[in-house]
Amino acid sequence: xxxxxxxxxxxxxxxxxxxxxxxxxxxxxxxxxxxxxxxxxxxxxxxxxxxxxxxxxxxxxxxxxxxxxxxxxxxxxxxxxxxxxxxxxxxxxxxxxxxxxxxxxxxxxxxxxxxxxxxxxxxxxxxxxxxxxxxxxxxxxxxxxxxxxxxxxxxxxxxxxxxxxxxxxxxxxxxxxxxxxxxxxxxxxxxxxxxxxxxxxxxxxxxxxxxxxxxxxxxxxxxxxxxxxxxxxxxxxxxxxxxxxxxxxxxxxxxxxxxxxxxxxxxxxxxxxxxxxxxxxxxxxxxx
Numbered sequence: 366x367x368x369x370x371x372x373x374x375x376x377x378x379x380x381x382x383x384x385x386x387x388x389x390x391x392x393x394x395x396x397x398x399x400x401x402x403x404x405x406x407x408x409x410x411x412x413x414x415x416x417x418x419x420x421x422x423x424x425x426x427x428x429x430x431x432x433x434x435x436x437x438x439x440x441x442x443x444x445x446x447x448x449x450x451x452x453x454x455x456x457x458x459x460x461x462x463x464x465x466x467x468x469x470x471x472x473x474x475x476x477x478x479x480x481x482x483x484x485x486x487x488x489x490x491x492x493x494x495x496x497x498x499x500x501x502x503x504x505x506x507x508x509x510x511x512x513x514x515x516x517x518x519x520x521x522x523x524x525x526x527x528x529x530x531x532x533x534x535x536x537x538x539x540x541x542x543x544x545x546x547x548x549x550x551x552x553x554x555x556x557x558x559x560x561x562x563x564x565x566x567x568x569x570x571x572x573x574x575x576x577x578x579x580x581x582x583x584x585x586x587x588x589x590x591x592x593x594x595x596x597x598x599x600x601x602x603x604x605x606x607x608x609x610x611x612x613x614x615x616x617x618x619x620x621x622x623x624x625x626x627x628x629x630x631x632x633x634x635x636x637x638x639x640x641x642x643x644x645x646x647x648x649x650x651x652x653x
Contacts, residue, residue: 409451411436412466418458420523420568422448429458438465441518450520455506457518457568495599498586505563508556509538511587511596512652517543517554519571524613524624526567530559530631536585536598537631540578540651541567541611558585559631570613577607578651579631597648604651606644 411432418430422445430453432438441457442450448459503509508516530537541555554575559565582598589595616623 407440407467407469409438409440409465409467411438411464413464416460416464418451418453418456418460420458421520422446422450422459426459430456432460442520445520450518455504455565457520459520495584495586498588498599501585501587501596503558503560503585505558505560506565507558509558509585509587509596511594512538512540512556513594514553514556516556517552517571518569520569522569522572522613522615522624524568524570524626526570526611526626527564527628528557528559528567528631529564529629530561532561532581532631534561534583535581535601536561536583538580538585538598539565539629541570541575542578543571543573543575544610545574572614573612575611575613576609577611577629578646579605579607580651581605581631602648604646604648606646606650608644 411434414434416432417428418432419426420429421427432453436453438451438453438460440449441452443462445459447462449462449465451458451460451465501509508514526541528537528539537559539555539557539559540553543552543554546552554571555567557565557567580598580602581604582602583600584598585596586599587594587596611627613625616625
């Protein structure tokens, strides 16, 4: 259901059942290896006593974070003249390039793969199936490693999709998928892990039309199967595809241009009914 408040459109999603996925008798063979690679890359640090991250590439944009000398940032885009688009943690914004210093550093890249044959009985607990998978500690807003994409931003679009995960126990992974690309392909622009009870803002979303895929569950774990990184909720997993279109196309009016923003509320519990106009999908369809 969509509610219009000027440029703010609210999507309210309530009462999702979290269903326990049944398992079947199977054997899983995984290969064991441990590699360590060292790469050289430019690392960027704040070089002045205090500086600010802003929502746009000018000093008149809002301050969204204060940084101190020695703080590290990740350079996202240096094509805005004297201002650079950067990321600190899960926060994106702009900083003056003159406030940053580049240092060449070594980065260690590790890949861990586990070898084991796991037997899972039909209808039984799935906890043993994933006991050798790597446990994760993702913060709200991070992209799970095994769903890794290059996020797409348009820093001239001061918009957002605010996602509230109101479930007390259930975590979520939300995919924002663009559907109106010139070649007709569907492209995932953002993926965000959201802890139970947390909120996350997807900001600076490029103009266009999108839909959402959502995974719910507990205990996100990762491993490598046949050389391919695999991640999933290993308890009470459920997958949904939203039928609502989230349209971030700017709206031109007589008063100027308005940028739509959205609010999505996820209310996940074990006893409610699914009140969202969505389709249940498989794990493979979510990861497709």
